[in-house]
Amino acid sequence: MAEPNTTLAELITESGMSWAGLAKRVNNLGTDEGQALRYDYTAVGRWVKQGQKPRGITPTLICRVLSERLGRTIRPHDIGMEGMDSLAARGLQYSPDPEITLDTIRDLGAAYSAGAFNAPFILAALAAPSRDWLLASFEELESERGPRVIGMKQVAGIRDMFSLFQEMDVMRGGGHARTALISYMNTTVIPLIRRDHQPDVQAALYDAAAEQAYLIGWMAYDDGEHGLAQRYLIQALRLSQAAGNQVLGAHVLAGMSDQANLLGHSYEAVALARAGLHGITAHDSAACYADLGILEARALARLGDARAATKALNRAETTFNMIDQDNEPEWARFIDRAYFYGEAAQCFRDLQQPTEIDRFADLSIQECQAQRRARRGGLSQAAVAMAHIQRNDIDAAAENAKIVVRLTASVNSSRCLEAVTDLQRSLKPYASVQGVQEFNRDASQMLGLVA
Known part of the structure; x- marks a missing residue:
């Protein structure tokens, strides 16, 4: 016999919303996400009285509604709706709250390590994250940012671990040490980020976490775990925004473009590469800009557009010849001859x-x-x-x-x-x-x- 969802019922009561009002707001948020939802008060009644769990992104939307009303963050496990479908959907979301992003990365890692994650690559999920990142990067360019001073030994340690794991990936392949990196991310990096820090140190920690989330996604991609890879890359993109690092965000888009092209979605691959190229300049990072350019060329070549592909490749090669590795981030070291x-x-x-x-x-x-x-x-x-x-x-x-x-x-x-x-x-x-x-x-x- 189905059991009622008392935790959801209590939160709805605390929020002061009616069942019909909750359903209407969930439908409106769904429309913003490109989902045509048709919930009403009877659907909410089934969630509350019968403990039914809606599929897809709906649990996340319910949390967003309740968070708005209650003034605090509500997550799927708070409403008794965290399941595989919910986590898989949440992994595709570019959350407005980087804390939710950290939760998602942690939960993806825990599910994968337990052998409980098996979700597909979703083509439709590619457009919104690149759009949101690009808009955020333009807003960042319009604001004044002073230089960041990063002095925490823990940040340096995280970056040292990143270098070690990236070297393992480059030399041995993405399947070699991914589980170990996921464990390090969940047990060391995420708990460290959640301590109280000065703003510059917090940004540095987001930056280091974004690098590692990207590397996990890249390793999963190289090892054929495309559903897991896509979700880690989207979360890495969000963390790069939290860090204020536009170049790292563009690098994540390069990885997303590479994956889309490999899976046969070459039009989307071109769009992702071009979003990255619009977000930075060659002077920000010649290595990243050259990488985006060569990946744009690769996707155009897959589409059979020889003229456009050759033109993009020539532009990329010109930028590649500008690279000064001493002025590039550690993650760009693999972008070599x-x-x-x-x-x-x-x-x-x-x-x-x-x-x-x-x-x-x-x-x-x-x-x-x-x-x-x-x-x-x-x-x-x-x-x-x-x-x-x-x-x-x-x-x-x-x-x-x-x-x-x-x-x-x-x-x-x-x-x-x-x-x-x-x-x-x-x-x-x-x-x-x-x-x-x-x-x-x-x-x-x-x-x-x-x-």
Whole structure:
């Protein structure tokens, strides 16, 4: 037998609202979020008397209504409505309150660590966060901000941990240390932020937390956990606004663009990259601006617009050559020759221009070999293999494909695994070629071990 939701009933009574009034306000907020909700007093009655839990973003909207009326923050667990659907929906929201953002990051991490998070990537959720961030960044530009002095040892420690985990991601792949980073975020970073701090220190802590939330999202993306990745990236975008760090926000949008393009949503990927480009200038961070530019080019290439893609790539390369790493943030360190030229090679792979693939991929591979970066090296080597397939040089394609398998076996990255399976599909018509048979044998063995 269903049990009544007494906590919700008590809060509604305290707020002084009628059931009909609550339903009407929830519907109005839903309209603001692009949701056509049709609740009335009977629906609220079912929530209260029968303990029914509405799906989607409705629990979050109920909390917003009650928070407005009561003058304090009400969260889904306060009204007895926190469940998987509610958390998944909350993870897609760009909250007006950074405290709710911290709650969301904590709850996402707890659910993932417990093996209880399994939510899809939602295309429709991409537009609002980038819009809200861009509007907030323009407001920030119009205000006067003095220099920030960050002196807390804890902030420095968080940044040191970020550097360590980013290095693990770059060298070993997104699946290598993500669980450990989530645990560090939930047990150390979030509790520290919630202490009382001076405004400049509070902003620095939001900044460090945004970096780590982004990195968790990026690791999840690289490991194929796209629903989790999307939610962490949206929350990282919100924290970057709380920190007043427009460049970091643009960097998060770059990650969101990269993910959207990988999942086949290239129009949205272009829009996200351009939102980032509109929010900052090359003088704010040449590395971030170049990254946004190359990701815009990649999405345009996926759309088959060779002229626009080449133009965007050329602009990005000009900016890339302006980078002074001494003046860039730690999170931008990966935006180097190995990365940038590897992304350029992927552009020309999609445009089927093998000569240009070779030119840029070779530059990337040289850097990857010097740095012993297997993930990026594998992705760039896969582009070389595709260039040989486009030339119909199957023997050379197979030899390069075997190198991709060897590099992929040393990292934990679903993107590298997808590169291997993509090569298998592309080489399927040539299954009788000995080199292809050897590649397929190596790939099947490696993929079997991963599974």
